[in-house]
Amino acid sequence: MYNFTSNATQQVYANIFKFIILVYIRGEAMDEQERNNILRILNETIKAIKNSDISALKNLSNQTIHDASVLQESHAISIAVLIYTLSKIYEREASYSEESGWKDLCKTCDIGIEIAKNKLETRDYIGFDNALRQYIKNLSKLDRKLRNYIQDVLHRARISKASRIYEHGISIGRTAELLGITRFELMDYVGRTGIADVSYSITFSAKHRLNIARSLFK
Amino acid sequence: MKSIVFDTSSIISLVTNDLLHVLNDLKKYFGGEFYIPNSVKYELIDKPLSSKKFKLEAMMVSKFIDSGIFTVNKELDVENLLLTANSIYSAHGKNIHILDKAEIEALALAVKMNSSVYVVDERTMRLLVEDYAKLGRLLAKKLNTRITVNKRMFKEFMEQTGKVNIIRSTELMTVAFEKGLIKNYVGEYKKEDVIDALLWGLKLRGCAISTEEINDIVKMESRL
Numbered sequence: 291m292y293n294f295t296s297n298a299t300q301q302v303y304a305n306i307f308k309f310i311i312l313v314y315i316r317g318e319a320m321d322e323q324e325r326n327n328i329l330r331i332l333n334e335t336i337k338a339i340k341n342s343d344i345s346a347l348k349n350l351s352n353q354t355i356h357d358a359s360v361l362q363e364s365h366a367i368s369i370a371v372l373i374y375t376l377s378k379i380y381e382r383e384a385s386y387s388e389e390s391g392w393k394d395l396c397k398t399c400d401i402g403i404e405i406a407k408n409k410l411e412t413r414d415y416i417g418f419d420n421a422l423r424q425y426i427k428n429l430s431k432l433d434r435k436l437r438n439y440i441q442d443v444l445h446r447a448r449i450s451k452a453s454r455i456y457e458h459g460i461s462i463g464r465t466a467e468l469l470g471i472t473r474f475e476l477m478d479y480v481g482r483t484g485i486a487d488v489s490y491s492i493t494f495s496a497k498h499r500l501n502i503a504r505s506l507f508k
Numbered sequence: 509m510k511s512i513v514f515d516t517s518s519i520i521s522l523v524t525n526d527l528l529h530v531l532n533d534l535k536k537y538f539g540g541e542f543y544i545p546n547s548v549k550y551e552l553i554d555k556p557l558s559s560k561k562f563k564l565e566a567m568m569v570s571k572f573i574d575s576g577i578f579t580v581n582k583e584l585d586v587e588n589l590l591l592t593a594n595s596i597y598s599a600h601g602k603n604i605h606i607l608d609k610a611e612i613e614a615l616a617l618a619v620k621m622n623s624s625v626y627v628v629d630e631r632t633m634r635l636l637v638e639d640y641a642k643l644g645r646l647l648a649k650k651l652n653t654r655i656t657v658n659k660r661m662f663k664e665f666m667e668q669t670g671k672v673n674i675i676r677s678t679e680l681m682t683v684a685f686e687k688g689l690i691k692n693y694v695g696e697y698k699k700e701d702v703i704d705a706l707l708w709g710l711k712l713r714g715c716a717i718s719t720e721e722i723n724d725i726v727k728m729e730s731r732l
Contacts, residue, residue, distance in 0.1 A: 323600075356651055360599045458650040459643060461632035462517050462714070463551070463608035473551050474562035477520045477629075477714025486716040490646040491631050493638040496724035503679035506512070506624050507537040507687065 320365060325410060327357060328369055332407040335373055339400055347377035355451050359458040362468055368422055374447040391433040398428045449479050457485045510540030513618040516551045516610055517629035517714060521677040523565045524713040528572050530681065533689045535577065545617045546583045547610035549573065586616045589668050593636065595661045597644060599653050606632055618672055625673045627680060631716035634674050678710050678717045682725055700730040
């Protein structure tokens with residue numbers, strides 16, 4: 291295990307471990323359709339990384355979150371968060387490329403996805419889960435500045451992906467539970483989106499609901 | 509005894525806007541009890557207390573529970589209702605789990621106590637109770653897939669819950685405003701600006717109210 295040197299470091303590790311738990315799936319087999327879908331997403335992710343196509347990475351993450359809303363299955367959720375994190379890492383390349391450890395980080399990201407894909411291709415589900423966990427673990431071995439950045443990106447990725455699942459019609463509570471975040475964090479984020487403004491969100495008129503409230507406090 | 513049940517989302521909108529204290533006076537007008545189920549307390553206090561973010565808000569809610577504004581109800585057995593609610597919608601032959609235990613427990617408590625209203629700021633529970641077909645259409649549109657609605661399960665859900673009136677923190681605070689319970693800014697700013705600020709504060713902290721609904725309420729309040 292690690293020797294914790296400060297509260298801040300401890301917090302960073304705690305958050306990274308939280309995510310490891312999220313991707314800890316005990317090597318459960320997945321159905322063929324789900325496996326093929328994740329394989330397709332991983333192949334396209336590798337292609338997008340090679341082409342430095344950040345917007346393709348974001349699209350892939352969004353596609354995966356559609357499946358995650360229906361299946362609510364930890365593989366799909368983890369992959370969606372990981373790909374979104376990758377897009378954010380590559381997006382900031384200009385700011386961090388001079389930092390020591392940046393090249394290692396990029397290498398870790400590329401190899402990690404390849405290994406996970408190879409394991410899934412051979413239906414080695416335990417190996418696939420281990421690859422995802424190892425991938426996250428490797429990120430925690432980076433230099434402090436980069437490690438803090440990655441930890442922050444991972445956390446934001448979870449909240450961002452959670453807001454998409456809520457947007458799809460899953461409740462705040464269920465979504466927060468799936469992504470391992472608090473209801474406070476999710477409410478704070480979705481309030482700044484336009485989710486409540488779509489016509490599907492409105493049921494009764496403002497007057498009708500207000501009259502219900504008025505009738506209680508006379 | 510009259511009662512109102514609050515779910516996690518409505519209390520989050522209120523506490524993050526520092527408006528929980530308004531419930532003190534509203535409770536006097538109501539003349540009944542304000543309830544939260546045990547699982548909601550866990551989500552509001554126990555869980556955020558273990559992290560740095562929103563720890564202060566958790567302490568604030570805890571103080572209000574200690575002061576007796578909210579009564580915490582002991583855990584209810586909601587497994588059957590939870591299963592029923594989460595079997596109403598399906599896609600690709602799989603049920604879509606739309607709600608979690610704390611949300612269902614708050615609903616079950618409102619039913620058990622025959623509460624006047626259930627205060628919910630999040631959207632999914634409100635849509636399920638008030639317009640389940642619309643929630644089905646939302647799921648189909650956003651997930652871009654065919655959604656099957658199990659009407660038998662919905663009927664079972666309705667038989668277990670009956671008719672529950674839902675309001676949000678926005679309606680509660682509008683009534684508080686009408687009663688003169690939010691007086692800090694009145695006089696200094698125009699009435700419609702204060703109500704607009706109040707409702708937008710709640711919306712931006714997660715209350716599922718649309719801009720159109722806010723504009724309608726502001727118009728109504730400026731005419732009073």
